Amino acid sequence: MKQQDISIPFCDKCAFETGSLFKYLTREEIDLLNFEKEFRQYKRGEILYNEGSRISGFYCIHSGIIKVFKTGLDGKEQIIRFAKPGDIIAYRSVLSNEVACTSAKVIEDCRVCFIPSEILISFVKSNSSYAHELLKLACHELGEANSFITDIAQKTVRERLAEILLLLVADFGLDDQNYLQISLTREELANIVGTATESVIRLLSEFKSDKLVELNGRKIRILNKKGLEKISNVFN
């Protein structure tokens, strides 16, 4: 690991690179942030926070990927969303002043900054543009949640799996060989779609037979995006 990979990122530079919401802060606010934040590193599998816990701050992702999930019946996970560089997590609990309604676990080794609640609250009070941007973010996520509710309630597992694959493509992109740039276990895929692991496996291999995808362990290669779109019924 190179030296610069270990150095603590500066928020202004980081905000600029990742396009995080912090770009709406003033010079002074950024300085305060740089001073108050705490830099942390986590490895795959580590937990950032647990559902039900009181949270004293929120996290801004500098690198890596985190899954945000709820634990349902029999401990089965429901993945709510992923966080990647530039995203913030746990801000919901901080702002609504409720206990965490989700847990967060590392999917890909990551480097994050932990920022105390009071800082976020003070920015909301002092910087109305920033407050507005946060509102936009929360409202946008709310819209996405509503769509997801409708999908889970109305679409088949097959349709949802196709849709999730496309969503992952949109969020994490493909490399030059069309491999999906995020690697998930079958169980994790099932926990997004809201189905059993075995169902995901069976449907994926159907997609493979239909030349829609190619499978190399956890690496998924997208061969026919249009085909997946058709299956997923994205346009109602």
Place this chain on the structure above:
Amino acid sequence: MKQQDISIPFCDKCAFETGSLFKYLTREEIDLLNFEKEFRQYKRGEILYNEGSRISGFYCIHSGIIKVFKTGLDGKEQIIRFAKPGDIIAYRSVLSNEVACTSAKVIEDCRVCFIPSEILISFVKSNSSYAHELLKLACHELGEANSFITDIAQKTVRERLAEILLLLVADFGLDDQNYLQISLTREELANIVGTATESVIRLLSEFKSDKLVELNGRKIRILNKKGLEKISNVFN
């Protein structure tokens, strides 16, 4: 209908009575609101706004009940939430500056105030407490949406129906004979739970056989709340 039922409500009084978020506004802001708002009345079945449309303002409910829903495959509704006195709807689209992601339709005749977008945005800019309260609201709704996603993905229709009944009890209450204070068609119930109308009918009559509820057309009498809680698995 009595005279006072037709008169336009004053926001300060209304905010106080319904506990709406407007109680966080200053005297001047309330006055502006009173001046700019537009009072409207709607009857059961009328549409306030449609999914996909650009919205020029949001609504504050003074009386009545409204369902907020998305239209999915084959035009099937998915009810996202209900709005009752004191609630605001369409604020999501206004704040995120996106087209409406839901439609709103009247369940019980209602009286609402329509408030232009700019007013809301200006309050967010000028009144940081109000902005913070809005953030709390949005974040709270986000938490509820996350729970709902997990429920739909993991619970059976039977569990969800019991849960929804309890949720309606919590939101709309029971009268002195334990009748649920909101009246929905079987289809509407199905569109909350995310199932087929026939399934709701069958399960409701099972609940009836099990002496959990009593059915008189659309009036549902709750006989055994504990029993419903047990079925719904509310505590994971």
Place this chain on the structure above:
DNA sequence: CGGTACGTTGAGTCATATCAACCATAGTGG
């Protein structure tokens, strides 16, 4: 009195969950 919307019930079907067995891989410790 016919029409329309809603409610109910039965029968048949199918998608998906569940259960069980098995394989592959990698990490661990003696």
Place this chain on the structure above:
DNA sequence: CCACTATGGTTGATATGACTCAACGTACCG
């Protein structure tokens, strides 16, 4: 270095919850 174990992936057989389709009942309304 090899058995041991844990984790994840795959496949098959079976069970069943829930949907669909269809018929019919009910109630209100102009």
